[in-house]
Amino acid sequence: MTDDPAPAQPPNPPAAEYLAVQASPEFQELRRTLRRFVFPTTAFFLIWYATYVLLGAFAHDFMATKVWGNINVGLLLGLAQFLTTFLITGLYIRFANRKLDPRAAAIRAEMHWAEQ
Amino acid sequence: MNRTTVLAAAGQLGNPAINIGIFVAFVIVTLAIVIRVSRRNTNATEYFTGGHAFTGRQNGIAIAGDYLSAASFLGIAGAIAVYGYDGFLYSIGFLVAWLVALLLVAELLRNTGKFTMADVLSFRLKQKPVRLAAAISTMTVSLFYLLAQMAGAGGLVALLLDINSRFAQSIVIAIVGVLMIIYVLIGGMAGTTWVQIIKAVLLIAGAGFMTVLVLAKFGMNISEILGRAQQMVSESATQGVSSRDVLAPGAQYGTSTTSKINLLSLGIALVLGTAGLPHVLMRFYTVPTAKEARRSVVWAIGLIGAFYLFTLILGYGAAALVGPDTILKAPGGQNSAAPLLAFELGGTILLGVISAVAFATILAVVAGLTITASASFAHDVYASVLKSHQVTEDEQMRVSRITAVVLGVLAIGLGILANGQNVAFLVALAFAVAASANLPTIVYSLYWRRFNTRGALWSMYGGLISCIVLIVFSPAVSGSKTAMIPGADFQWFPLSNPGIVSIPLAFLLGIVGTVTSRDTGDPALNAEMEVRSLTGVGAEKATHH
Numbered sequence: 307m308t309d310d311p312a313p314a315q316p317p318n319p320p321a322a323e324y325l326a327v328q329a330s331p332e333f334q335e336l337r338r339t340l341r342r343f344v345f346p347t348t349a350f351f352l353i354w355y356a357t358y359v360l361l362g363a364f365a366h367d368f369m370a371t372k373v374w375g376n377i378n379v380g381l382l383l384g385l386a387q388f389l390t391t392f393l394i395t396g397l398y399i400r401f402a403n404r405k406l407d408p409r410a411a412a413i414r415a416e417m418h419w420a421e422q
Numbered sequence: 423m424n425r426t427t428v429l430a431a432a433g434q435l436g437n438p439a440i441n442i443g444i445f446v447a448f449v450i451v452t453l454a455i456v457i458r459v460s461r462r463n464t465n466a467t468e469y470f471t472g473g474h475a476f477t478g479r480q481n482g483i484a485i486a487g488d489y490l491s492a493a494s495f496l497g498i499a500g501a502i503a504v505y506g507y508d509g510f511l512y513s514i515g516f517l518v519a520w521l522v523a524l525l526l527v528a529e530l531l532r533n534t535g536k537f538t539m540a541d542v543l544s545f546r547l548k549q550k551p552v553r554l555a556a557a558i559s560t561m562t563v564s565l566f567y568l569l570a571q572m573a574g575a576g577g578l579v580a581l582l583l584d585i586n587s588r589f590a591q592s593i594v595i596a597i598v599g600v601l602m603i604i605y606v607l608i609g610g611m612a613g614t615t616w617v618q619i620i621k622a623v624l625l626i627a628g629a630g631f632m633t634v635l636v637l638a639k640f641g642m643n644i645s646e647i648l649g650r651a652q653q654m655v656s657e658s659a660t661q662g663v664s665s666r667d668v669l670a671p672g673a674q675y676g677t678s679t680t681s682k683i684n685l686l687s688l689g690i691a692l693v694l695g696t697a698g699l700p701h702v703l704m705r706f707y708t709v710p711t712a713k714e715a716r717r718s719v720v721w722a723i724g725l726i727g728a729f730y731l732f733t734l735i736l737g738y739g740a741a742a743l744v745g746p747d748t749i750l751k752a753p754g755g756q757n758s759a760a761p762l763l764a765f766e767l768g769g770t771i772l773l774g775v776i777s778a779v780a781f782a783t784i785l786a787v788v789a790g791l792t793i794t795a796s797a798s799f800a801h802d803v804y805a806s807v808l809k810s811h812q813v814t815e816d817e818q819m820r821v822s823r824i825t826a827v828v829l830g831v832l833a834i835g836l837g838i839l840a841n842g843q844n845v846a847f848l849v850a851l852a853f854a855v856a857a858s859a860n861l862p863t864i865v866y867s868l869y870w871r872r873f874n875t876r877g878a879l880w881s882m883y884g885g886l887i888s889c890i891v892l893i894v895f896s897p898a899v900s901g902s903k904t905a906m907i908p909g910a911d912f913q914w915f916p917l918s919n920p921g922i923v924s925i926p927l928a929f930l931l932g933i934v935g936t937v938t939s940r941d942t943g944d945p946a947l948n949a950e951m952e953v954r955s956l957t958g959v960g961a962e963k964a965t966h967h
Contacts, residue, residue: 321946370670375645
């Protein structure tokens with residue numbers, strides 16, 4: 307639905323080829339693999355973060371519970387947010403390298419015009 | 423340390439000549455690099471993206487440089503020193519937000535676009551209206567962010583050069599603005615990226631070094647730092663400070679239901695804002711492939727995470743070693759916690775180094791923002807909307823450079839107005855605008871095939887306008903002593919951060935706009951965008967190595 311030409315791009319395959327690739331089982335598989343990882347993981351970390359912020363806003367006494375010396379639950383939960391962020395990053399990298407990159411490369415290779 | 427001597431020192435902190443000397447050295451070295459790099463700026467791809475030729479690691483460090491603004495260093499350390507735990511909440515939001523960028527946005531964006539955020543948003547929608555909306559929101563977010571950096575510059579200068587008159591501070595803000603314009607005009611994206619990389623290394627190393635010094639003072643015992651920080655706060659003579667429990671949440675956002683909801687609102691804006699920040703998104707175009715874009719986010723998350731752990735120690739360390747009274751009385755207020763701590767730990771030299779780094783931070787971030795906003799104006803508004811792509815790339819670069827100058831002047835003016843506000847708070851407003859105006863449309867256009875032009879326009883304009891209106895009528899702008907316009911009172915919206923209202927509204931408007939329009943888009947373009955975004959077919963290649 308463009309009303310003017312898109313900016314100059316590298317030589318493009320015809321629209322028909324994109325439609326064919328989009329409909330191909332290989333592409334559908336790639337798409338499904340990506341979404342099956344990305345959507346639940348996003349939901350998980352957003353809920354975990356929201357829980358943490360809600361506790362921070364409304365459960366001051368709970369967060370102030372001392373665990374060891376002056377270190378309290380709030381501080382530990384905050385550090386746990388750091389930990390899960392690093393962990394999810396690591397898991398995603400492993401997933402993307404193993405499951406996404408080979409599939410994407412295979413599709414690229416089949417689109418004959420694409421890589422020179 | 424005796425409190426009165428610290429206070430005396432705060433008036434005339436360190437040696438202004440040394441502070442200026444170290445900063446000038448940074449400017450000379452980076453300018454030399456920028457000039458060297460700029461020889462390659464012969465076409466628009468080089469100027470706007472550095473030829474897509476940076477490695478993932480280089481770009482990741484540059485992202486950290488872009489992201490760890492004065493807000494992170496001065497603002498968060500200051501907020502932790504004065505309010506304790508509530509300042510830490512900023513760090514966590516700023517960090518977790520990177521998962522949104524990593525999982526949902528970075529790679530697909532790199533595969534689909536060329537220079538700007540609008541390239542992706544307008545890919546399968548009506549070019550002109552969507553590009554215009556994306557450019558307007560890019561420039562708005564960048565301006566808010568610029569404002570925060572300039573405000574930080576003012577406070578920092580007040581402290582370091584012992585300049586207390588607002589007029590003299592304003593002149594220094596103007597100098598920062600002029601320097602940033604020079605970097606962008608000469609260096610383009612490649613030059614700006616190198617400035618970010620140098621600055622990120624200096625900043626993270628400096629913060630790390632200070633963290634080690636603080637830990638060493640307390641025998642590596644974090645619990646002792648916390649205990650001492652709480653003790654200093656409890657003994658504070660400043661009104662309202664001594665009753666704070668700085669180890670638990672609630673000191674800043676805990677007194678009423680409104681302030682608790684305000685914290686929630688802030689939290690939402692922080693976590694959803696990053697992946698909508700145009701100057702962060704544009705960084706993904708400086709690498710050759712999606713895989714390198716992924717690698718850059720990983721580097722960024724590692725560096726940013728480490729840095730925020732440092733600021734936690736630095737913030738409590740500043741409370742413990744300098745004390746909230748001294749910090750609040752210093753010129754620059756909260757924002758001066760980190761420099762004061764540096765002086766306490768390492769005297770004049772460390773203060774000079776840390777201040778020069780903080781100053782460099784502001785300069786680098788400001789340059790990054792300026793190139794993003796000016797690229798968006800030249801590429802999206804001028805070339806696409808006004809001239810229907812009938813312009814040469816040289817013309818785009820020329821327009822972009824003029825825009826950079828205009829933005830620089832605008833930022834100087836606004837920075838003078840915002841001088842003295844907490845910079846972390848101001849940056850949080852930029853995040854709210856980014857999360858409201860940009861993120862919904864980015865996510866929908868990458869993941870929802872049915873999404874169409876009306877949905878995009880409603881979401882972008884709805885998010886942008888609601889966010890700005892709520893900010894204007896919030897307690898941040900008027901109606902309180904700490905507001906931007908303290909004399910006036912036209913406030914009716916109770917929250918100082920509008921995210922909790924404007925972000926869901928923008929997501930909703932995207933859905934409503936889409937389903938009420940019969941426009942189902944062009945299946946061929948939809949297919950092209952989806953295939954390209956997921957596989958990297960036809961993506962822009964690196965132009966040199």
